[in-house]
Amino acid sequence: MSSPLLSLAEASLALEGNAGLVKILHGITLDVHRGESVGLVGPSGSGKSSLLMLMGGLERATGGTVRAMGQDLGAMNEDALARLRRAHVGVVFQSFHLIPTMTALENVATPLELAGRPDARARALEELEAVGLAGRAGHYPSQLSGGEQQRVALARAAAPRPALILADEPTGNLDSKTGAQILKLFEELHTKGMTIIMVTHDDDIAEHCERIVRLRDGVLESDVLTERGKRRAAQQG
Numbered sequence: 001m002s003s004p005l006l007s008l009a010e011a012s013l014a015l016e017g018n019a020g021l022v023k024i025l026h027g028i029t030l031d032v033h034r035g036e037s038v039g040l041v042g043p044s045g046s047g048k049s050s051l052l053m054l055m056g057g058l059e060r061a062t063g064g065t066v067r068a069m070g071q072d073l074g075a076m077n078e079d080a081l082a083r084l085r086r087a088h089v090g091v092v093f094q095s096f097h098l099i100p101t102m103t104a105l106e107n108v109a110t111p112l113e114l115a116g117r118p119d120a121r122a123r124a125l126e127e128l129e130a131v132g133l134a135g136r137a138g139h140y141p142s143q144l145s146g147g148e149q150q151r152v153a154l155a156r157a158a159a160p161r162p163a164l165i166l167a168d169e170p171t172g173n174l175d176s177k178t179g180a181q182i183l184k185l186f187e188e189l190h191t192k193g194m195t196i197i198m199v200t201h202d203d204d205i206a207e208h209c210e211r212i213v214r215l216r217d218g219v220l221e222s223d224v225l226t227e228r229g230k231r232r233a234a235q236q237g
Contacts, residue, residue: 005032005034005195006197007031007066008030008055009067010063011061011065012027012063013059013062025051026217029220030213032055037195037208037209038198038211039199039205039212040197040213041199041202041206041212042221043201046216046218049168052166056089057076057089068084068164089165089166090166090194094168094172094173096141096150103138103139104140104148104155106124108124124137128155130185131152131185132151146174150173163194164196165186166197167198171200171205179205183208207228209226211225
């Protein structure tokens with residue numbers, strides 16, 4: 001098998017809080033290969049979102065190592081990490097994190113423009129069309145529903161064609177029907193070859209992925225294939 005897209009070896013995270021040092025993650029060892037889809041599940045406070053942040057270099061491990069795309073994230077400065085994310089990683093947050101003073105089109109085009117893409121606006125419109133929002137390109141976030149804002153956020157993450165998409169409770173603020181639409185869009189990105197890692201508290205949502213990694217109290221409790229993952233493994237023989 002090829003080298004992992006992501007590889008964590010005994011990765012730990014401890015942060016200073018009001019009551020002193022808080023240990024959040026403890027010795028996480030985990031590989032994710034290109035083209036996989038992984039659901040990160042566990043009770044509130046188990047460390048799911050923190051693990052996602054380590055994977056994207058948005059938090060630094062305080063122990064062990066985290067490697068992404070063959071690079072040691074702990075050895076990189078903030079500028080290098082930002083360049084790595086810009087080139088290879090899309091992030092989707094539960095609270096959307098759209099820029100309120102920009103239209104949907106401008107929100108999606110911004111990372112492409114920062115990357116120096118001359119076709120940024122055309123690509124952004126293409127991505128909005130892919131999520132069914134080409135007709136809302138000129139609208140501001142405040143003029144969009146929660147589901148529409150999440151679709152814009154997903155289009156923004158997918159527009160640079162990243163190898164990896166990290167999603168933190170992307171359906172958490174949405175009703176079940178809208179959440180199902182968002183999951184379908186993630187599945188479409190996965191079929192295009194993107195690696196998806198999704199934090200969720202809902203096992204039914206995690207079942208849409210090929211693997212379920214379960215955390216409890218900052219420790220990796222289990223790592224199993226779903227039925228979808230077993231079918232893929234069988235196909236790959």
